[in-house]
Amino acid sequence: MGCLDPHPGELPVTRPAASAAMGPLLVAEGLTCRYGRVTALDGVDIALRPGEVTALLGDNGAGKSTLISLLSGVRQPSGGTIAMAGEPCRFDSPADARAVGIATVFQTLALVEDRSIAENLFLGAEPVRFGFLLDRRRMQREASAVFERLGVVLPPVGTAVRHLSGGQRQAIAVARTVLGGARVVILDEPTAALGVRETARVLDLIGRLKASGAAVLLVSHNMDNVFQVADRAVVLRLGRKVADLALAQTSRTQLVASIVGGEEGA
Amino acid sequence: MSIQALFRREVAIAVVAAALYIGFALNAPHFLDAQTQFEILRVTGFTLLVALPLTMLVIAGEVDLSIGSNLGLASVVTAVAIVDWGWNPWAAALLAVAIGGGVGLANGWVVVRLGVPSFILTIGMLSLLRGLALVVTMGLSIDIPGEIESTFFAFAGGSVGPVPAQVLWALASFAVTGFVLRQTLFGAWLYATGGNLRAATQMGLRPGTVKIAVFVALGLCCGLVGALTTGWLRLGAPNTGTGGELSTIAAVIIGGAALSGGVGTATGTLIGALIVSMLQIGLVLMGVQGNWVQVCVGVLIVAAAGAEPLLRADGRLAQWVQGLSDKRATA
Numbered sequence: 001m002g003c004l005d006p007h008p009g010e011l012p013v014t015r016p017a018a019s020a021a022m023g024p025l026l027v028a029e030g031l032t033c034r035y036g037r038v039t040a041l042d043g044v045d046i047a048l049r050p051g052e053v054t055a056l057l058g059d060n061g062a063g064k065s066t067l068i069s070l071l072s073g074v075r076q077p078s079g080g081t082i083a084m085a086g087e088p089c090r091f092d093s094p095a096d097a098r099a100v101g102i103a104t105v106f107q108t109l110a111l112v113e114d115r116s117i118a119e120n121l122f123l124g125a126e127p128v129r130f131g132f133l134l135d136r137r138r139m140q141r142e143a144s145a146v147f148e149r150l151g152v153v154l155p156p157v158g159t160a161v162r163h164l165s166g167g168q169r170q171a172i173a174v175a176r177t178v179l180g181g182a183r184v185v186i187l188d189e190p191t192a193a194l195g196v197r198e199t200a201r202v203l204d205l206i207g208r209l210k211a212s213g214a215a216v217l218l219v220s221h222n223m224d225n226v227f228q229v230a231d232r233a234v235v236l237r238l239g240r241k242v243a244d245l246a247l248a249q250t251s252r253t254q255l256v257a258s259i260v261g262g263e264e265g266a
Numbered sequence: 267m268s269i270q271a272l273f274r275r276e277v278a279i280a281v282v283a284a285a286l287y288i289g290f291a292l293n294a295p296h297f298l299d300a301q302t303q304f305e306i307l308r309v310t311g312f313t314l315l316v317a318l319p320l321t322m323l324v325i326a327g328e329v330d331l332s333i334g335s336n337l338g339l340a341s342v343v344t345a346v347a348i349v350d351w352g353w354n355p356w357a358a359a360l361l362a363v364a365i366g367g368g369v370g371l372a373n374g375w376v377v378v379r380l381g382v383p384s385f386i387l388t389i390g391m392l393s394l395l396r397g398l399a400l401v402v403t404m405g406l407s408i409d410i411p412g413e414i415e416s417t418f419f420a421f422a423g424g425s426v427g428p429v430p431a432q433v434l435w436a437l438a439s440f441a442v443t444g445f446v447l448r449q450t451l452f453g454a455w456l457y458a459t460g461g462n463l464r465a466a467t468q469m470g471l472r473p474g475t476v477k478i479a480v481f482v483a484l485g486l487c488c489g490l491v492g493a494l495t496t497g498w499l500r501l502g503a504p505n506t507g508t509g510g511e512l513s514t515i516a517a518v519i520i521g522g523a524a525l526s527g528g529v530g531t532a533t534g535t536l537i538g539a540l541i542v543s544m545l546q547i548g549l550v551l552m553g554v555q556g557n558w559v560q561v562c563v564g565v566l567i568v569a570a571a572g573a574e575p576l577l578r579a580d581g582r583l584a585q586w587v588q589g590l591s592d593k594r595a596t597a
Contacts, residue, residue: 110464111462114461119457123465123466125470134449
């Protein structure tokens with residue numbers, strides 16, 4: 001493991017909102033990943049800044065999944081470097097990435113249906129007393145606090161996840177990254193299976209995550225969502241980065257063109 | 267919403283248990299005699315000592331069908347060590363417990379590390395261990411002669427006042443299991459392991475280690491019950507525990523633990539074990555033939571399994587309750 005979290009245990013949401021003008025938090029350069037003879041990712045650079053939402057776009061097979069699996073430690077790159085806050089990192093597992101503050105919310109969400117919201121929120125990072133007793137009171141307290149800060153309204157934290165909607169589940173998975181002290185949050189298609197109202201709630205949540213100073217990488221197919229919450233868009237095509245656009249100066253037509261390969265974006 | 271969960275499972279089966287109790291009290295002669303009552307408790311106690319760790323294993327998403335055979339082997343080993351090798355009965359019991367734990371470790375290791383389904387592996391172990399018990403004794407039962415004296419026999423078969431010792435151990439085991447499941451980190455990991463293995467792995471839990479630990483705990487308990495049975499009856503019979511897996515698994519399933527994993531409680535299993543032993547003893551008192559008792563236990567398992575989809579956490583009953591609490595929340 002290359003670098004250590006300089007703010008162990010500190011929650012990004014407690015910090016004043018960082019501005020996008022700050023230097024990048026996570027910088028990946030020349031990331032390459034080969035599966036046998038196939039090059040899934042070829043020399044991709046990406047920088048994520050605190051308080052900024054970066055959309056990751058691209059057609060199926062463009063390399064989006066490969067890129068997030070490298071950043072989250074699920075896979076190891078064949079070439080290139082990753083640095084957190086200037087320190088070079090090497091992730092052998094998702095736990096390594098989490099330890100330096102990079103958390104990924106996968107589409108499966110990793111929730112246990114029959115267990116409570118609180119237990120899911122702290123899954124794998126349960127607060128304990130004497131090393132083995134669950135500190136349920138602390139779980140309850142911290143769960144309520146994090147939901148309040150993220151502006152999420154959920155049933156009582158003792159409710160089983162089975163009873164919750166898709167958007168509520170997404171909120172738990174996102175809150176889990178925040179509780180874990182993540183400064184970079186990667187969201188994989190968070191609105192893919194959601195209805196209109198639920199989608200709006202999740203986008204609102206992403207906005208709050210951004211306001212709290214987290215660097216957010218949003219993988220999405222949905223242009224409306226991207227233009228609504230993202231500041232920047234990185235476009236991949238056939239494993240290469242073909243565009244890195246500031247969305248304020250980009251039209252929808254331009255963005256779509258760069259995805260399907262009409263004209264090369266900025 | 268733990269109150270809701272209680273409403274669904276434990277209370278529902280407690281009502282069934284109460285109805286059975288009243289039914290037998292009215293119809294089965296001598297059912298209310300103190301002796302019968304303590305006998306029910308004793309049988310329940312024996313069942314629970316294995317059914318409680320089995321509940322943990324079922325919660326973790328695995329099952330062990332070799333429990334009866336493991337128990338039988340432990341019973342025989344205890345008797346052989348005492349009678350043939352002249353061991354101190356306490357040492358013999360310790361050996362039996364260790365062998366039981368070893369069998370659990372072997373089961374767990376093969377299931378977790380080699381990926382063999384526990385159902386299939388433990389069916390094999392059911393036959394293997396029972397065969398060993400028969401081989402060791404050449405198919406015969408071993409009596410422990412009266413001249414061998416030890417505090418172990420009083421410990422295994424004694425009673426505190428009118429309460430059989432087995433009942434007290436079962437109560438202790440119940441308290442420990444309930445505590446582990448509800449209050450400890452291990453309990454939370456157990457439910458997560460059985461509830462969503464992939465999520466447990468992704469979030470950095472060690473589901474394999476959790477499963478192996480429970481297999482070992484279950485094996486140790488089988489060994490203990492085997493040794494206690496030998497001490498209590500002063501007899502090591504190779505067929506001890508035959509069919510015991512049926513009533514034990516019945517208690518666990520009737521108690522609401524789901525074989526799909528992630529669901530189950532110590533209280534549920536306690537009530538389940540009471541129901542099974544009440545049936546076994548009550549029906550016999552009513553003059554029902556032994557074979558029919560087995561039919562009745564079978565019917566109850568089928569009914570409990572059939573009620574499962576109806577009572578599931580996303581079943582109609584639960585949705586109705588959820589609707590009520592939502593209304594209250596918005597009001």
